[in-house]
Amino acid sequence: xxxxxxxxxxxxxxxxxxxxxxxxxxxxxxxxxxxxxxxxxxxxxxxxxxxxxxxxxxxxxxxxxxxxxxxxxxxxxxxxxxxxxxxxxxxxxxxxxxxxxxxxxxxxxxxxxxxxxxxxxxxxxxxxxxxxxxxxxxxxxxxxxxxxxxxxxxxxxxxxxxxxxxxxxxxxxxxxxxxxxxxxxxxxxxxxxxxxxxxxxxxxxxxxxxxxxxxxxxxxxxxxxxxxxx
Numbered sequence: 001x002x003x004x005x006x007x008x009x010x011x012x013x014x015x016x017x018x019x020x021x022x023x024x025x026x027x028x029x030x031x032x033x034x035x036x037x038x039x040x041x042x043x044x045x046x047x048x049x050x051x052x053x054x055x056x057x058x059x060x061x062x063x064x065x066x067x068x069x070x071x072x073x074x075x076x077x078x079x080x081x082x083x084x085x086x087x088x089x090x091x092x093x094x095x096x097x098x099x100x101x102x103x104x105x106x107x108x109x110x111x112x113x114x115x116x117x118x119x120x121x122x123x124x125x126x127x128x129x130x131x132x133x134x135x136x137x138x139x140x141x142x143x144x145x146x147x148x149x150x151x152x153x154x155x156x157x158x159x160x161x162x163x164x165x166x167x168x169x170x171x172x173x174x175x176x177x178x179x180x181x182x183x184x185x186x187x188x189x190x191x192x193x194x195x196x197x198x199x200x201x202x203x204x205x206x207x208x209x210x211x212x213x214x215x216x217x218x219x220x221x222x223x224x225x226x227x228x229x230x
Contacts, residue, residue, distance in 0.1 A: 045193060048222035054191055058176075060168055061221070063108060064194040068202040069140035070161060071110030072168075079172045079188075080104050086167040087113055087160075095120070110140050113160060143205055162209055165190070169215070190218040 056075075063071040074080050081100045088095050091113050095103070099120040103109065110131065111119045115138045119130060131139055143161040169188045176186035190210065194203050210218060 045196060045221055045223045047196075052219075054219060054221060055189055058172070058187075059189050059191060060165070060172075061108075062190065062192045062206060063110070064192065064198050064203060064206060065134065066195045066197045067134055068198065069110060069134055070143055070206070071108050072141060072164060073108040074168060074172075074188075076172060076175070077104045078175055079168060080106070082171045082175070083164065083168045084116070086171065087163050088116075090163055093117065112138060112140075112142055143209065159209065161206075162213060165210070165215065166213060190215055191221050192218060193221040 059075050061073045063073070065071075074083065081104050084095060084100060084103050093113065093116070095117065099117060102120040103116075106127075119127060122130060133139060141161050141164060143159065145157050145159045169190075172188035173186045176183055180186075192203070192206060207218075210216070
């Protein structure tokens, strides 16, 4: 008995509809996703029941790690460069255009001003390694208040953290008013993001410094408490 051969037929699947759906989904996620800025340290925020969303613009974030190191971030590049120049002038430091450009590209910063020039001259990879050495005294914005003497021998108090906050808030307001004279609110909002393991006196010191500058309105960034976190 002869073997019956089954005639082969070509199988064709129209993937047009699947491709359209894939492109639509990809476009949707690209337009709706919010990219998380790279932070120099890992911070696990305490939990709370508040669902108030932190604003995405006109914000200065103060980052406090477990060791009490202070870092800051600004979402406006123009404010970043102007603030660095202003703080540098307070300490007699003049930054180059290349250093200002490198500072603008930072998502967060936390280096004493006297080491800032050397830090900005490093490559991006070296900067990341530099900030990971969290035990170093060259990492973190100083919050200690010290007494300094000027050329006339007059004694005054100096706090580097306060200078960063003062110049950043002032310059942001000035630039906002210049770009939009009719704007009703040009203030830079302040948010504190602290690790849940950070000692309370360290966070209180930051709050006290803000209070001394009459910055009495600020946000505390927390993670939303769920049933599993209780």
